[in-house]
Each structure stands twice: as C-alpha cells, then as structure tokens.
Amino acid sequence: MDDSLPPNQQEVVDLLETLGKSEVNYPPELMAHARAAFQYKVSAAQAQMLESGSAFGEAQAAGYGSAAAEGGTTLFAWQTATKVALATALVSAIAYGAYLLSEFLPTLLEPNPTVVYVTPVEIIEVTPEITETAEPTATPVPPVILEGTPERDHPGLQLGRTPGPPAAPGQTKTPKVP
Amino acid sequence: MDEKILIEGIWKLDEEALSATFEQYAPLIFKYALRTCRDPLEADDVVGEVFSRLMNGLSENKGPRENLRSYLYQTAYHILIDNMRSAKYYAHPDELLNERLKQNPTVESAEERQKLLLIQNALDTDLTDDQKHVIALRFFEGFDVRETAEILGKEISNVKVIQSRAITKLRQVLDSEIEKEP
Numbered sequence: 001m002d003d004s005l006p007p008n009q010q011e012v013v014d015l016l017e018t019l020g021k022s023e024v025n026y027p028p029e030l031m032a033h034a035r036a037a038f039q040y041k042v043s044a045a046q047a048q049m050l051e052s053g054s055a056f057g058e059a060q061a062a063g064y065g066s067a068a069a070e071g072g073t074t075l076f077a078w079q080t081a082t083k084v085a086l087a088t089a090l091v092s093a094i095a096y097g098a099y100l101l102s103e104f105l106p107t108l109l110e111p112n113p114t115v116v117y118v119t120p121v122e123i124i125e126v127t128p129e130i131t132e133t134a135e136p137t138a139t140p141v142p143p144v145i146l147e148g149t150p151e152r153d154h155p156g157l158q159l160g161r162t163p164g165p166p167a168a169p170g171q172t173k174t175p176k177v178p
Numbered sequence: 179m180d181e182k183i184l185i186e187g188i189w190k191l192d193e194e195a196l197s198a199t200f201e202q203y204a205p206l207i208f209k210y211a212l213r214t215c216r217d218p219l220e221a222d223d224v225v226g227e228v229f230s231r232l233m234n235g236l237s238e239n240k241g242p243r244e245n246l247r248s249y250l251y252q253t254a255y256h257i258l259i260d261n262m263r264s265a266k267y268y269a270h271p272d273e274l275l276n277e278r279l280k281q282n283p284t285v286e287s288a289e290e291r292q293k294l295l296l297i298q299n300a301l302d303t304d305l306t307d308d309q310k311h312v313i314a315l316r317f318f319e320g321f322d323v324r325e326t327a328e329i330l331g332k333e334i335s336n337v338k339v340i341q342s343r344a345i346t347k348l349r350q351v352l353d354s355e356i357e358k359e360p
Contacts, residue, residue, distance in 0.1 A: 008349055009345045009346070009349055011349075011352075012297070012345050012348045012349050012352065013317060013345065015290075015293055015294055015297050016297065016313060016317040016318070016348075017317055017318075018282075018284055018290075018294060019294050019297055019298060019318070020317060020318035020319075021282065021284065022278045022282050022294070023209045023212065023213065023318070024209070024212060024218070024278070025205065025209075026204060026205040026208040026209070026222075026225075027218060027222075030208075030218065030219075030222040031204060031205070031208070031222075031225075033222070034200075034204060034222060034225050034226050034229070035200060035201075035204070037226055037229075037230075038196075038200050038226075038229045038230075038233075039197075041229070041230060041233045042191065042193060042196050042233065045191055045233055045236065045237060046191050046193075048237070049191060
C-alpha cells in the first residue's frame with residue numbers, strides 16, 4: 001500500500017491487511033434491526049417532506065452540486081420560518097413560566113402554614129357596679145394674701161443678695177483666689 | 179451503485195439510494211467500530227447513530243456533498259471518540275481471532291498466525307487511540323493518507339507521522355517476541 005516503507009515495516013503492513021480480512025462480519029440479526037430503524041427514519045423524513053408542502057428532496061438536491069439554489073431557497077425559507085415560530089413559542093412559554101414563578105414562587109416556598117384552631121370566646125356582658133365610695137378628706141384652703149409688702153433697703157438693687165444653692169454634704173467652699 | 183449517484187439520491191430522499199447506502203456501508207462501519215470497541219452491540223449502536231446523523235444532516239442541509247464514504251466514517255469516528263472520552267468503551271480482547279485465523283485460507287502457516295495474533299494484541303494494548311484509528315483507516319479500510327487526514331480532522335503530515343510511529347511500534351513488538359523464542 002505504501003511503497004516508501006522499508007521492507008521490515010512492509011511485513012507489518014502486509015500482516016495488518018491480512019488481519020483486516022479476518023474481522024467479524026455484521027451479525028444479520030443486528031443488521032436487520034439497524035436497517036429497520038433506518039427505514040423508519042427515512043419514512044419519517046419523507047413524511048416531513050410531504051407535510052412541508054415543498055419539494056424537500058428536490059430542494060436539497062438543488063442545494064447539492066453546482067446549480068445550487070432556487071429550489072433550496074423555498075426549503076430554507078420554510079425551515080427558517082419554522083425555526084422562528086418555534087423560537088417565538090419557546091420564548092413566550094419561558095416568559096409565561098417566569099411570570100407564574102414570580103407570582104407563585106414565594107407562596108410555594110413558604111413552609112406549611114400552622115393552623116391554629118381558636119375556640120370562640122363566650123361574650124359575657126358585665127354591668128359596672130360601684131363598690132367603694134370615696135369621700136373628701138380635706139377642704140381646699142384659699143391662698144393667704146398678706147396685706148402690705150415688706151420694704152427693702154434698696155428696692156431694685158438686689159445684686160449679691162440672691163442666696164446660693166445649698167452646699168452638698170461634706171463639700172467645703174473653696175475660697176476664690178484673686 | 180456509483181457514489182455520486184448515491185449522494186444525489188440520498189439528497190432527494192430516494193429510498194433506493196438510501197437503502198443502497200445502508201447496505202453498502204453499514205457492514206463496513208460496523209467493522210470499523212468493532213475494531214475500536216470490540217463489542218458487537220456497541221458497534222451496532224454506532225452504526226445506528228451514524229445513519230441517524232446522516233438523516234439529521236440531510237434535514238439540516240449538512241449532509242455529504244462529495245465523499246459519502248469519508249462522511250460516514252468521519253461521523254463514526256466522532257461517535258467513537260465521544261464514547262471513548264466518556265469511558266463507555268473498554269477494549270475487550272478478541273478471543274475468537276485465533277479461530278477465525280485458522281479458517282482464513284490466506285493464513286498458511288502457524289508462524290504467520292502467531293504474528294497476526296501478536297499484531298492484534300499490540301493494536302489493542304500498545305497503540306494510542308490516534309494510532310489505532312490511523313492504522314484502521316489506512317490498512318483495514320483502505321483510505322489514502324489524504325482521506326484519513328480528512329476523516330480524523332488532522333494534517334496529512336500529522337497522519338504520516340502517526341502512521342510511521344504506529345508501524346514502528348508494531349515492528350518492535352514483533353521483533354521482541356521473535357527474540358524471546360528459543
């Protein structure tokens with residue numbers, strides 16, 4: 001197969017080619033299953049072609065080879081339209097799902113609410129009764145107004161005569177340093 | 179059926195072309211997958227996934243344009259790589275290889291059979307994943323270097339290096355076993 005190989009390597013190549021002829025064949029029962037599956041796919045593709053209403057095969061064949069694409073354009077347009085429709089439906093479904101989630105997710109995520117059963121309280125009507133009577137203990141006395149006002153030595157001049165606050169217990173008055 | 183006619187047919191969803199594609203390539207894809215995973219059921223899954231992706235590719239206008247065979251193998255390669263990354267596969271030893279080699283008329287001597295068993299064991303245990311795929315595509319499936327590079331998504335020079343290292347490794351395994359023999 002490869003004339004440039006040295007003789008000792010050519011022997012390996014010859015052995016490999018002999019080995020290749022000793023391989024296991026495809027078991028008929030397995031091949032029959034594979035054939036049936038393939039034929040099913042072919043039928044599905046042909047049905048898709050018929051449903052699409054366009055000449056799927058012819059369009060693809062037009063895409064094949066040099067004379068490319070008038071027929072192919074119809075197919076591609078159909079495929080593109082289908083993809084766009086599917087994408088739109090998908091986006092709508094996702095948006096609706098997101099809305100539902102945002103609405104109901106907090107409710108769903110809440111732990112199970114605890115149901116508290118409350119026994120209705122019996123309403124008792126109570127009539128207020130006077131149990132104690134308060135009596136006045138003292139008579140208010142009107143303020144005594146003395147007649148006359150004591151005279152002051154220097155009326156209007158009271159500086160230094162205002163008594164200071166009482167000293168706290170144990171506190172001694174510190175003389176001011178001039 | 180000619181591959182160009184097949185490609186035109188499958189783009190038209192022509193049942194005959196699709197059926198012919200399956201009959202022609204499903205057994206090959208199965209063998210390619212089986213070499214990697216050594217499990218017929220897993221290999222069968224890969225075949226199913228390859229043809230499922232073919233139909234998806236057609237519906238998305240990403241199907242094969244020029245080389246249908248390379249396209250299918252490339253899809254299979256990607257599936258196998260994904261499965262290996264997810265540790266889905268464990269390379270089971272091919273315990274029945276010796277029996278099949280005995281029934282293979284092209285294997286004439288016990289010595290050659292022994293070498294083939296050594297090579298198979300080294301493929302399973304001593305090569306990297308890249309080396310396994312390059313060897314499988316180049317020598318089992320018959321792709322040339324350019325096609326192999328296209329399928330694996332590598333540079334042609336890179337594929338050549340990987341192939342050279344893989345063959346050197348296999349040669350070393352053979353030589354070391356021969357030296358062990360009395």
